[in-house]
Each structure stands twice: as C-alpha cells, then as structure tokens.
Amino acid sequence: MTIQTFLKNAVADAIPYLIELRRHLHTIPELGFKLYKTSAFIKSELEKYGYNPLTGIAETGIIADLKFPQPGRCLLIRADMDGLPVQEATGLAFASIHPGCMHACGHDGHSAMVLATAKIMAELAASPLGRGLKGSIRFLFQPAEEAPGGALPMIDAGVLTGVHYCLATHIWPQVPEGSIGIKAGPLMAATDRFKITLTGKGGHSSQPHLCNDVLSALAELALILPREAGRNMNPALPGVLSICHVQAGHTYNVMPQAGELSGCTRGFHPEVYRNWEREISRITAGIAAAYGVEYKINYMPGHGAVNNDPAITALVAEAAALVVPPEHIIEPQLSLAGEDFACFQEKVPGCLFFLGAGSEHSQALHSPCFSFNESILGKGCQIFCQAVLKILAAG
Numbered sequence: 581m582t583i584q585t586f587l588k589n590a591v592a593d594a595i596p597y598l599i600e601l602r603r604h605l606h607t608i609p610e611l612g613f614k615l616y617k618t619s620a621f622i623k624s625e626l627e628k629y630g631y632n633p634l635t636g637i638a639e640t641g642i643i644a645d646l647k648f649p650q651p652g653r654c655l656l657i658r659a660d661m662d663g664l665p666v667q668e669a670t671g672l673a674f675a676s677i678h679p680g681c682m683h684a685c686g687h688d689g690h691s692a693m694v695l696a697t698a699k700i701m702a703e704l705a706a707s708p709l710g711r712g713l714k715g716s717i718r719f720l721f722q723p724a725e726e727a728p729g730g731a732l733p734m735i736d737a738g739v740l741t742g743v744h745y746c747l748a749t750h751i752w753p754q755v756p757e758g759s760i761g762i763k764a765g766p767l768m769a770a771t772d773r774f775k776i777t778l779t780g781k782g783g784h785s786s787q788p789h790l791c792n793d794v795l796s797a798l799a800e801l802a803l804i805l806p807r808e809a810g811r812n813m814n815p816a817l818p819g820v821l822s823i824c825h826v827q828a829g830h831t832y833n834v835m836p837q838a839g840e841l842s843g844c845t846r847g848f849h850p851e852v853y854r855n856w857e858r859e860i861s862r863i864t865a866g867i868a869a870a871y872g873v874e875y876k877i878n879y880m881p882g883h884g885a886v887n888n889d890p891a892i893t894a895l896v897a898e899a900a901a902l903v904v905p906p907e908h909i910i911e912p913q914l915s916l917a918g919e920d921f922a923c924f925q926e927k928v929p930g931c932l933f934f935l936g937a938g939s940e941h942s943q944a945l946h947s948p949c950f951s952f953n954e955s956i957l958g959k960g961c962q963i964f965c966q967a968v969l970k971i972l973a974a975g
C-alpha cells in the first residue's frame with residue numbers, strides 16, 4: 581500500500597467519526613476562553629489516539645505533538661474551538677444545548693477536522709509506511725478566536741517554540757461547496773477597535789447657548805468618520821471603518837454632558853491599517869474643536885492581516901489538487917473579516933485556506949441558521965493530511 585492509498589482509505593473510514601465529532605462539539609458551544617467542556621472532550625479524544633496533550637494554555641487551549649521517525653521541521657495545524665453568543669435557530673437534531681450560545685462560525689467543524697487529522701497522522705506514523713517520514717506536527721486547539729483573541733496568549737505561552745510553519749482552514753460560505761479557496765498574500769483583514777468619548781457642559785434644552793452640544797458633535801463624528809478617515813489613504817488598498825454603537829443622553833429635555841461612539845477599522849496593508857488611528861485622531865480633534873467639546877480616543881489595536889506565505893500556499897494548493905478536481909481550486913475574494921490566525925503568521929510562515937461551504941441553501945457565518953454540509957469535512961481533513969506530507973517533505 582502507498583501512503584496515498586493509506587490516507588484515502590483512512591479519511592474515508594473516518595467520515596462517520598468526523599461527523600460524530602462535529603455534532604458533539606456543535607451541541608456544547610462555549611465562549612471566549614471558558615471552553616471547559618470542549619477542551620476536556622478534545623483532550624480525551626487526543627489521548628485515545630495516543631497523544632499526551634498539554635492543556636490549560638491560555639486557560640483552555642491545547643497542544644499535542646506528533647513526531648515522525650526522521651528528524652525535520654515542525655508544522656503547526658491550528659483549530660479554533662469557540663462558539664458565538666447567538667441563539668441557535670437551525671432546528672438541527674444536534675443543535676446547541678447551551679442557551680444563547682452557538683457554533684455559528686464553523687469552529688466545531690474546524691476542531692473535528694484537526695482532531696481527525698491528528699488521529700490519522702498518528703496511525704500513519706505508527707505504521708511501516710510512516711518510517712521514512714520526517715519532521716513533526718503540533719496540533720493546536722485555540723480558545724477565543726471570536727473575541728477577545730486566543731492566538732496571542734497561546735503564542736505568549738510559548739506554543740510556537742520549535743515551530744517552523746503554520747496551517748489552518750476556515751469553512752467558507754462564499755466559496756462553493758466542494759471547492760477550496762486558496763490565495764497567496766493577504767486574504768483576511770487586520771482589525772482594530774476604537775471608542776471615542778466626547779464631554780462638555782450639559783444643561784437645559786432651552787439654553788443651548790449655555791451648554792456644549794455634545795450630541796451634535798457626536799452625530800457629526802458618526803457621519804464624517806466613515807466617510808473621511810480613508811481619504812488620506814491609497815484608494816487602491818482596501819479598508820473600511822464602521823461605527824456600530826453611539827450613545828448619548830437619557831431624556832428629551834436635558835442636553836447631555838457626555839456621549840460615546842465605538843467602531844472598528846479593517847485593512848489588509850500596513851499602509852492602511854497602521855494609519856486609521858492617526859486619521860481618527862485628526863478628524864476627532866477637528867470636530868471637537870468646532871463644537872468646543874473635549875475628546876478622548878481609546879484605540880485598541882487588534883491582530884494583523886491573514887497573509888499567506890507564497891511557498892507554503894503553493895504546497896497547500898498541490899495538496900488540494902490531490903483531493904478535489906483542479907477546477908474546484910479557486911482564488912477566493914478578499915474578506916474584510918478578521919481571523920487571529922494572523923498572529924501565528926506574523927511569527928512563522930503559513931497558510932489559511934477556505935473550505936467551500938456555499939450552496940443555494942447556505943446561510944452567512946454568524947447567522948443563527950448557519951450550518952454546512954458535513955461532506956466537506958472529509959475534504960478538509962484530507963487536505964490537511966496531504967499538506968502535512970508536502971510541507972514536511974519540502975523541509
């Protein structure tokens with residue numbers, strides 16, 4: 581038997597198990613760093629395959645290492661494990677049993693695929709076919725991808741020590757089901773958050789001349805910031821600033837003395853995403869001066885852009901070509917959504933590919949009705965397995 585036949589058979593055999601894993605994880609979504617049930621389940625599965633997982637990294641993160649017989653480089657395969665604060669409305673038989681919490685971003689599928697890959701790779705390493713394989717794999721299960729970001733605290737805890745490359749996938753409704761979206765260079769956006777507070781003199785609604793019109797200043801800012809903040813940036817480079825929350829005042833006849841707005845910025849290129857703060861400061865200072873109010877800006881930088889290394893991405897494309905027909909490997913559109921896999925890519929070269937989940941019935945990620953056809957899980961798992969061989973063989 582060749583390694584190729586071994587992998588094909590192993591993934592085909594693992595499909596019912598993959599679905600079982602996904603469904604179990606889907607029933608128990610948890611939020612942020614508090615992934616106690618999820619993490620305990622993943623740990624126990626890894627132990628069944630013979631791993632000795634390290635747990636409790638960044639509270640509930642896990643790593644498990646697999647060494648092939650020959651020395652070589654180390655590839656990290658990352659899954660995110662967290663759900664979203666969404667009340668599930670899919671009506672699925674295996675819907676969430678946790679009220680107000682749902683796997684609406686496919687992270688149940690990501691964890692299932694990485695678990696099955698860990699199982700199959702452990703079997704391969706233990707078989708005579710695995711004797712010539714070199715290097716090692718670090719399987720990583722990360723909390724808090726959605727918020728507030730679990731990649732960075734795991735990196736701070738040392739999970740990238742000895743790691744040379746990184747790999748991940750995201751289930752993606754904008755890529756057709758059965759297809760794989762692969763693109764070198766920027767793919768998903770850098771995202772930052774900000775909050776602006778304006779303060780002035782409040783007072784009686786009949787005496788605006790004795791007050792500062794904090795509310796008008798805030799309204800002006802909410803209108804002008806999304807329009808103007810990008811005007812000093814190269815229009816050939818995409819980026820977006822959105823204001824998503826505005827709050828001021830409590831009643832109809834009191835001019836408020838304070839108000840705040842908050843939003844986020846996105847971009848792919850440092851020339852864009854490193855300049856949002858400067859532009860927000862410039863415009864806010866101007867509006868505040870015009871209205872005679874004080875301002876405070878709290879700008880909270882997030883992660884960078886998902887930026888795929890060309891060499892690793894080419895190897896992942898070769899791996900995908902062994903799994904799906906060439907016409908099903910497509911270059912996806914850039915997404916202005918963020919993904920904190922970017923934090924790993926800032927340290928070691930890597931690739932995040934999109935696993936197509938789009939069909940006429942598919943719902944958007946984060947929708948209370950989001951789900952996907954489980955037939956895609958086998959493809960993702962097989963691409964992981966093939967990519968391991970390609971990347972580690974390349975050295």
Ligand SMILES: [Zn+2]
Nearest residue numbers: 685726945946
């Ligand atoms: Zn998400």
Ligand SMILES: [Zn+2]
Nearest residue numbers: 685686687750
């Ligand atoms: Zn996600």
